[in-house]
Amino acid sequence: MSASGLTAQELAALPDAPDAVQQQDTQQPTPSDAPPKQTKRILGIVPNFRAVSTDEKLPPQTVKDKFMDATKDSFDYSSLVIPALIAGYDQARNSTPEFGQGAAGYGRYFWHSAVDQTSENYMVEFVMPSLTKQDSRYYTLGRGGFWRRTGYALSRAVITRDDNAREVFNTSEVVGAGAAAGLSNLYYPSRERTFSNTAQQWGLDVGIDAFTFALKEFWPDVNQKLFHGKQ
16 A cells, blocks of 8 residues: 555554664674683683683582582693693603603603693682682683783782682782692702792792783683684
8 A cells, every 4th residue: 555545643643654663773783792701611621610700690609510620620631731831841850850761751741740730720710729628720811901901810829719709818819829849858869958948839839820811811812713613
């Protein structure tokens, strides 16, 4: 039916065309400006189970959650990478002469590094967080400039959240890493059981964790930029 066939009452009921188009346009969804999300792995290999995406709200961790996170980090297939690298580095500088050189020596360096990593994981991610009621997860900042986000990530080595989402001193990391370093004296040669070596191991554990926090912080951006979020 043409417009000329409509009654005056029907014509008055029709919406004004430009206004209708404008109203329809304003109702179109706009692209989200939310930061990209974390993935379970970095580059499809490195475990990233404890990273929380920006603005994501999660319930408090249970003791079982903390135990399972430590177990996944310790026995994931990729957990061999860091001990293998540290073992090669330590053997190259002959840090523990009692271990010797060659394949047998490397094996000794490797299993000691693997036990170091496992004990540190359980102390930092399970034992101490359970005792202190702290959250062992990494909460991504996701906003701000490079230096602000880097500073935030590195600061998580000494600042964390408790189970009530309040920021507190990261006892789990600092004390847990120190306890793990102290335990290493049980299986290293007696000559190596010095305060200096224990402190060095303590600092190495905290430093590696701080580095991984920075890696977790920027991984979603790298994933989005290079892989379009497909990793």
